[in-house]
Amino acid sequence: MKGDFNKIVNEKTPVLIDFFAEWCGPCKAQSPIIKELAEEVDGKVRVIKIDIDKNQAVAQRYNVKGVPTLVLFKEGKIVWRQSGVQSKLQLMDVIKQHT
Structure with a gap:
């Protein structure tokens, strides 16, 4: 993963x-x-893809057991999390609720 994960999610x-x-x-x-x-x-919203095989420490830290798992952070806090494929409409609704 490029960049400092903590810095990115705390923006x-x-x-x-x-x-x-x-x-x-x-x-x-x-x-x-x-x-x-x-x-x-x-x-x-900043959108980032993280390969769990290349970033095992981050995946373990957030208890990612299944993929895809989508997690929305706002100022360092997890405000939404869901495993499985999500439609664009579902994701847009989640983003609207938290922006």
């Missing part, structure tokens, strides 16, 4: 993290949704 801008794995089928389905979402919320 004023909310951060949506997509914990994924290269081998995960549902993650591959989630990926284009996340990409499209990131373009639409650019500036309002």
